[in-house]
Amino acid sequence: MTEIQRYVAFSADPDGGNPAGVVLDASGLGDEAMLAIAAEVGYSETAFVTGRPAGAYRVRYFSPLTEVPFCGHATVATAVALGPGDHLFVTNAGEVPVSVTAGVATLTSVPPSVTDLAEPDLAALLEALRFKPADLDTALPPRVAYAGAHHPVIAVAGRERLAALDYDVPALTELMTARGWITIQLVFRAGDTEFDVRNPFPVGGVYEDPATGAAAAAFGGYLRALGLTGDDATLHLRQGDDLGRPSRITVRLVAGEPGVRVSGAAVPIEE
Template identity: 75%
Template sequence: MATIERYAAFTDDPAGGNPAGVVRDAQGLDDAGMLKIAAEVGYSETAFLTEHRGDGRYRVRFFSPLAEVPFCGHATVATAVALGPGEHVFTTNAGDVPVTVDTAGWAMLTSVAPSVADLAPGDLEALLDVLRWRPDDLDPELPPRVAYAGAHHPVLAAASRQRLADLDYDFDGLKALMEARGWTTIQLVFRTGADSFDVRNPFPVGGVVEDPATGAAAAALGGYLRALRIVGDDAVVHLRQGDDLGRPSRLTVRLLPGEAGVRVSGKAVPLPA
């Protein structure tokens, strides 16, 4: 029988961060078995190590309660911390993701190469409609885009912190739109400083109203900020997430000159049994 470990990622407090399940002995599980466990655990994602390849390399798959996702940042951080200090490489459905863990339980992942694209015609209007936002709710300095760093996330910037706080969307409508477009979460942001953002992430396709911390979307946002030259090629960006849910989470995004991937770091701690 699979052993399920539980961690909170992007926090040093079990009451904060985003909970993730970790199953290290998933070699004998099929897709239905992994989905069943993820649904029973009930977190936004559970990570399954389906193959141990030696030298710190693992095949890792991620399941929400409703479906498999190609890459999940917070479950990556949780899994790496569960494995312990050192260098790990996770082969995910999106590609190889190196993760470094220190002795204090801090993990830093490096995403696959990000990309940024325009929203297809009509998609912005449809997205605003199901979010119950208006065009003038958007920050004109941060144009809407779809960003990718292992999973696809539309990035919408709110013109005010109050707009970000008042999240009340059409769950079924957004879920249907996301499923049709292949989007994993929606990255809603408000810029609080030159190198800082408050962020929220609706995740109805996973059966979750909102993610308290979303490492994959953080990596995608880093790629977005670099591609649109909102920050430089050498930048550190600080994200606050989960405060509106009562589960404060802190994510650090690092961009390095000449490095294609985006680094995302944070701490993870075990949850009480």
């Protein structure tokens, strides 16, 4: 019988954060079985440790509808489930080192990248989100950011626009599927180093993620690449408040380090 653990990540409160399933021994499971388990668990992602190559853990991530190359909150949850110390995860996106201390995990993403968001794609994305060009913050231009998975970054000029999120699910799902986007990183800059974010995730069968570590890493890479923050900076992301599941994500950029560090707490969900 497969043991499925349940954690919330990016919160020390089981009623906050983003729930993740964790299977520490999935060596005997095939793709269909892992997808079925993820669908049954019903969280935005479940992480499966499918093997243990020398000094590392082979980890795969499934949403209720599909496999994703990398998932930050399920990585945090899995690392905390493994216990204190340094761990190396081998994911579909590459190697991701994770350290755990006192119930807080810090992952270091694969090297991020940022690409332009084509004008037709931006227009289609805004239409699906029911956003207007006037809603956008011109200081944070639209781009597609990557740190293990692709996430368009769309910044709004007012916090109330995030609170009023109500998107066209079929249209956004079709666009994201066609472009290979995992979530949409919707951002409001609340201060020099503070951001409120929301992440639609319809391609995974979830309307919205309460916390998205992969998108947080990609966003850190975006800010650095566009010169919108220093090469050495600590950023604080608030997510999940609009869903009643407050999540707190710390993003650390270290000068000379290609990857982006993402930190957060994780605690088990009691049955």
